[in-house]
Amino acid sequence: MHRSSLRTWLFLVSVLFAGLVVGGVALTTYVVVSDGMSVVAHDATLRIARDASEIAKNSATVAKLEAVDRGLQGAEREAEAERQFLRTVPQMFSGAGLSEGDFAFYSENLEPYWFSNERALLPGLDEYRMEALEHRQPVESTVDTGGILAGLFGPARLGVFIVHVPIELPNNKSGVLDITYFPEQEEAVIDAIRLPMATLALSAMFIMVVMMQTSMGWVLKLVDDLREAADAIDAGQLDVELPVQGEHEIGALARSINDLIGRLRRRSEAQTRFIADASHELATPVAGIRGYANILRAWGKEDPEVRDEAINAIDRESHRMARLASDLLSLVRNERTLEYRSVRFDLNARCREILAGAATRYIEKGLEFEGPEEGQLVLMGDPDRLEDAISILVDNACKYTPAGGRVSLVTRRKRDIIIVEVVDSGVGIPARDLPNIFERFYRSDKSRSKETGGFGLGLSIAKSIIDAAGGEVEVQSIEGSGTTFTLRLPRGRV
Ligand SMILES: Nc1ncnc2c1ncn2[C@@H]1O[C@H](COP(=O)(O)OP(=O)(O)OP(=O)(O)O)[C@@H](O)[C@H]1O
Ligand SMILES: [Mg+2]
Structure with a gap:
């Protein structure tokens, strides 16, 4: 009408x-x-x-x-x-x-x-x-x-x-x-x-009509406000806020719509930030490659030392780019929650493989590794994707633990839930950073992370995999003495 x-x-x-x-x-x-x-x-x-x-x-x-x-x-x-x-x-x-x-x-x-x-x-x-x-x-x-x-x-x-x-x-x-x-x-x-x-x-009739008109006019005005807000959102304007007056139904509706607008705004901001961050991260190795290519062109023919150094650097930077590209890709893939398989597999075996891989990669740090208990721990899930998620946590544990530290991967079952704990004795995460570490491109201490060479994508990838698996991830950390990441995964009908 x-x-x-x-x-x-x-x-x-x-x-x-x-x-x-x-x-x-x-x-x-x-x-x-x-x-x-x-x-x-x-x-x-x-x-x-x-x-x-x-x-x-x-x-x-x-x-x-x-x-x-x-x-x-x-x-x-x-x-x-x-x-x-x-x-x-x-x-x-x-x-x-x-x-x-x-x-x-x-x-x-x-x-x-x-x-x-x-x-x-x-x-x-x-x-x-x-x-x-x-x-x-x-x-x-x-x-x-x-x-x-x-x-x-x-x-x-x-x-x-x-x-x-x-x-x-x-x-x-x-x-x-x-x-x-x-x-x-x-x-x-x-x-x-x-x-x-x-x-x-x-007079009574007049007063009644006026009162009914006023209250209905008020309701229609609120509905008009809502419509205007919906139009504004439709036009891409996400900074609108509906006036919330009182505790009545329309006030509650306005509050819900404000929450919705807030969520949309945060999502759109996160998307913009993600694109900006991703292009910035891509720009750094590209600039490095171009710089070394120029050096190669200018002095590479005469000086074999410069040539080797430039080739090594280009190789390093292109690896970094390739890793970033693959991280971005897995983020996008996880976001669509495509291809999450559900097969029966032994989680303990996978965890031992993950630890063995990490031990080889971080051999020079002399870390002490502790693996899951003997025996099998069977669950239904996507072995490759869960391995990716646990690897990310183990990789962080190794990266952020100084030489001689300790990294352990503990698994156990509690009724229908499988619990995986990745514990390290590393630098820890400042309390103020804890709420943000699962965000894309977030690194708790930029300078420290710079030398570890990360993008701040690992945890967000891990989280999206755990979400797809229907599980939860939680972190506890004491700055200077270590961090524990706890995964809770549904065991499924094995
Ligand atoms: N086990 C840990 N100990 C201390 N800090 C950690 C640990 N795990 C994660 N962090 C902090 O959380 C931040 C985000 O971790 P994330 O894995 O997402 O990114 P990254 O390790 O910096 O880079 P990437 O994983 O993309 O290579 C890290 O920069 C680091 O500051
Ligand atoms: Mg990481």
Whole structure:
């Protein structure tokens, strides 16, 4: 997905999400309030209806009794009682604190004959009034309701609550009293919360969207940084470093990428250094050969001594070059871990051969050699390459041990591991050099190594062989008293 469209998409999702959450909460609140108000209005209606019907019944009785008291008879008494009733009812209703309701009396044939307010005369409710008359008990009805959500988008409409109560009139006829309640106060409460609620909901939604956008923008920015770093690496720039902020997942990713960049940088630096060192090492013998060739050309014909010396030197330098070339080649070959064979062979026999070879090469130093114990030590591996690696260590031991010193090659088996120790009583390696000696072209003491004529490649070749064999190499050394190289090789299924 395109980056900007991802942003748009995330924006839409956050708006939708915030809308759903905030809208849901606001709607629920509104429904609860609106429902509560409806219940309050209904309760108020029932309370007023109870009081009003009580008052109406009492007034009818009182009016009737008064007409009897005055000694009236028949139709006259009924007419007087009715008049009296109609006169006292309004005062009694208003006196009893029933001003919240509106009232209307209907006669038996549902003609209105008294009402407190014109709006109490609600049309279309005759069937409820009939029902109240017939069953002689109160009947409730509601008109003009707007539904529970009506107040969300306009003025609230809880409707008009009516209770139809059958009443015994003083003229011995039945009538119906309509107690009508207009829930204006309750509607006003709903109307009053609508605006603050909408404002609150919109602000909450806005804050939610802003917060989600900010955090997502932050994440996208980190992802952008990562992409930029990847582009920079792609363009060969290895000095970039991602900002690492915090301990979260993206911080961890940035740290891993920084580590990766660091490794790539170190590898590329090592490669550059290797090429520079290799060409420098090659340049030295080449310069020597050219110099002696010039001497040969100038004086070689006349002076046989100079000629012999020059030829010897050229021979020496070309040997050195050949050795360097072969070392470089074996390094490259080892690096690709090509041709590591796995055959069964006797390591002790090979070690004895290595020591014998070294003893001949370093015969003039008068070193004391100690070889592996009698008997065989069989393992699976590449005999030639392992011999190369051990030879390098033995060669170093001989090279860096002064005349009369001691070099020993000890082998043993510990469960599935074969241990080879090359111990010498030589000059040792300074502690600060120990971590570096396996690096290519590294020589612990340049001047000392110069006279031994090495390139500083031996140990790195040995290490790459041991790595290919799946083993480990480790060094311990005390400056001035000797060095021990320990190889640990897997024995394999012999
Ligand atoms: N047994 C040892 N005693 C003392 N120093 C050692 C020993 N083995 C290695 N070193 C130090 O470690 C350095 C690296 O050894 P390495 O075999 O890689 O190179 P080199 O012997 O100098 O040259 P090359 O082996 O390429 O001819 C040496 O220059 C030397 O300073
Ligand atoms: Mg060496």
